[in-house]
Amino acid sequence: MRLSALYRYPLKSAQAQALGQSPCGLLGLLGDRRWMLVEQDNGRFLTQRAYPQMSQLSALYDADGGLVLSAPGFDPLQVAVPQADANLRGATIWRDTLRVPDAGDAAADWLSRFIGKPVRLVHVPEPRTRYLPAGYGENSDRVAFADGFPLLLIGQASLDDLVQRVGRPLEMLRFRPNLVVEGSAAYAEDGWKRIRIGQQTFRVLSPCTRCILTTLDPQTGERSPDREPLTTLKTYRQKEGDVLFGQNLVADGEGVLEVGMAVEVLE
Known part of the structure; x- marks a missing residue:
């Protein structure tokens, strides 16, 4: 498995910035959602x-x-x-x-x-900055203006599976991840608790709940008339009323992430 993409969002809900490498620490990727x-x-x-x-x-x-x-x-x-x-x-x-x-x-x-x-x-x-939602992480864990957690990870195979189910191409940026991992099975990230990317370790805290934002084309801002991919996700990724896709993470310590780094599941 390897890290295949890095994205940050300097301004919350504005356009993504693709990165080749980035320092990463307490608040996630340097400058993300500040x-x-x-x-x-x-x-x-x-x-x-x-x-x-x-x-x-x-x-x-x-x-x-x-x-x-x-x-x-x-x-x-x-x-x-x-x-x-x-x-x-x-x-x-x-x-x-x-x-x-x-x-x-x-x-x-x-x-x-x-x-x-x-x-x-x-x-x-x-x-x-804010503390994480109650019940998640440690007392020292913080987040800037992201919805609840400093990092979001999605497996490329998970998106590929969703694309096959929906029946048309879907951009990864509909889901606004920070980290994309290639080489894992679809939805393998659901079972991860701790991972290492390069020399840095991360705790996997919570699945990410998805909303209407996923139905917006990230290039044009136009909403899908058929409410895809949310409609399809609800058929097989819904739990207790929440639609889940991707995993929220926090970093342990400081490090530098680079596209191409090896990803290892520790727990």
């Missing part, structure tokens, strides 16, 4: 679930660690990393509410025009 859009009035987080146009939003890191925002019809905008303890704004993601620095009016104006309503861009410095 930025987020929130509603200006109430701080509630925004995703493609309600704003599919976010599939057209690119947010890439510049040399200073800030973001470069770009989208069709918009001039690119550079956004500096805000000071960790300045211009704090309340942000709510699922059941978590935290105070994080706001990236300023220029970014808010640009993104509000793109989204079509007043929004703010926020950043989470490491000291302000």
